[in-house]
Amino acid sequence: MKHAIAFVGLIAAALCLSGSSTSAHHSFGAEYDANKPITLTGVVTNIVRTNPHSHFSLDVKDAQGKVVNWKLEGYPPAVLFRTGWKKDVTMKPGDTITVFGWRARDGGNWAHSREITVPGGQKLFFGPPAGTGDGGNTPAVEVK
């Protein structure tokens, strides 16, 4: 059970945290699909704390028991620092975590990470809401 049971599935749109008006570096909305929420549980294999975005990798067992490595994107190190993440403490390689986010539009094993439940049960945001950076619900102009 070291590799936790994977739970890969679509979550009801009503539960999705989309629609918030926030800003990050650039368009998560182009790369990731707000209509494809995903929750993954697995073992952290790597954490890359870089600008403009951090990434981490997660070994997740699929329905057939095959381990698939997922890559997830999120906030830069300074933002993680400000919001309570402690490097090498809050989340480390080898930890089993659950992450909620949205899948990449290209269908690969990539996702934009939002909320992570770390060992011990604490929940923290690793990335911004769905669609961040893509312009939101309304363009800046009215076009005649």
Place this chain on the structure above:
Amino acid sequence: MRAGFATLSVLLLAATASAQSTVPRAADGKPDLTGVWQGGSTQAGNWEEANGGTGVGGTGRNPSAPVVLSSNDRPAGRAGAPYQDWAAKKVLEAFNRRGIDDPAAQCLPGGIPRSVILGLFPQQFVQTPTQIVILYEYMHTFRVIPINAKHPDDVIPSYMGNSVARWDGDTLVVDVTGFNDKTWLSGTGTFHSDALHITERYTRVSRDRINYEVTMEDPKVLTGPWRIESSLMLREGTRLQEYICAENNLDPARYEQLLKNGVKFTRE
């Protein structure tokens, strides 16, 4: 009835005086804007307290806390930006391409007022009687703003422009010219020309808050002045951190892949 109005007036005056008395003052009597601030927010408190909701930088501890507004999206209730028809079409095109043409996606500076309004990264004001220095964590930009000075004659067009300031009572008025045409103003696709002229008004209305009013004029692109109001909130205890955007910027290559592979991501 008259007594009621009088009482109300006294109360209002007292409330105003109380708010003003909490405004820190510099040795020269001017409001002191020195401090670390967060744009696009109305929430008082330290960074963690003010960002506990579902907004930028939230920790998720208080999901009902208000979302911190940002620069990419048009806030609810804001009127449309007054772009000339041809220019409005260009803004809409960038919106429909979900912002992949954002200069910030290339790690270029945020420009003004975007750098002031965005909420994910703090900004620090350092005030002296003769100049104000503003440091932006986002993209590592800075502004050195002399007070009671004229714009130099030999300004090089730049991302952050050339700023000079004066005090209008308790309001710091900053005049900014000398822009290049490579930033977005406030919202996806909100481009401008090198004729951009910006007037900013910073009014510290309480210990915790600066009211920010910005007027953008660009006769080559806009039909008239575009005015936005926002606020900056004091974030005691927050330190500016490094943000070396070019370190590992994978996104432009991924946008290219999306386009090359015909992955549908645009709006209709």
